[in-house]
Amino acid sequence: MHELSLIGSVLNLVLERSVTDHFERVNRVCLGVGELSNVEIEALVFCFGIAKRGSPAHNAALVIKSIPGKAWCQTCQKIVHIAVRSDACPSCDGWGLSVTDGDQITLIEIEVE
């Protein structure tokens, strides 16, 4: 359940910005979650619902955008889409792909007032 730690980091980032950008409440928190990241979306939403209480994001909605997993295939010499890390290259069925995108968890933006 490391999703609680991740949401804790999200809320810390929001709190830091509430000081520097002078806002009191957050209407929406938008996260980008990579397909290849280690995050369980339902757990993330559950933890957000609990951890946001008492924070500037107390009434905020959580929007999660899925970021497609991408990897470089050495054989095909191109970037291919993979949905899970153990996928083979969809073009050549080979292994040993290097992940280039979709393994991140990003706080894309927040709507504040």
Next chain:
Amino acid sequence: MCATCGCSGPVVEIVSQPDRAGSLEAEYHGGKDQHGPTGTEVGSHSHFHDRENVRVLKLAADVLSENRKYAERNRRYLHERRVRMLNLVSSPGAGKTTLLTETIGELKNYVAVAVIEGDQQTRRDSDRIAATGVPVAQINTGKACHLDAKMVGQALETLTLEEGGILFVENVGNLVCPADFDLGEGKRVVMLSVTEGDDKPLKYPNIFASSDLMIVTKIDLLPYVDFDSDACTQYARRLKPSIEVIRTSAKTGDGIRHWHNWLSGFREGPGENF
């Protein structure tokens, strides 16, 4: 398209509603505007476009950056003291503590060794390490399922580290959560016992993809289990082509020499550059 967040693209959005903590609702934002007139609210996805003090802050912030900041601090702290750190990860019961106590018995004769033990509860593992006579710091994470760099940084301050030494961090037994948390280690070692099954790399890919060495433990039990060592290595290398593999038995001593050689290479190898 919504001018505020540009969310008309072909993405699936999962929106948790403010009034329904923890609930899930999937919204497909296809080609058409689903927000309705400005200032109205569709479902829970309210934008309050007409309220003038409402604004959107584009952050593009890495959520793990806070942990990474502490990890870099640890890395610098260790670099200054010329101490190399290993992060040992595995499921519970793979044999991390047993391999460590066996390793330390010999290793401490020619190199300074220290250990940070991570467990949810109890000092049982740190007591086993302390019995070998090397400094040990216990972190009890309470309910947390992994160590993070901040916890390790606090433990580092309580340990006396000798220059040129090696520090083992025994992470909480878990093949999922520790994968995302860089502790500031020089290398990450994932351990897998033969009783767990040879397909674990495919089932828990992130932790194997982020490790530098896989130690297959308890190989003395191979005659009694269906564990295909070559298949296991192949699966791990699908995820991380460069991963090294060592097979050990703390009971019979098989592979322990190989592991010691690997440790020597790690200690003498290039450190982090700052």
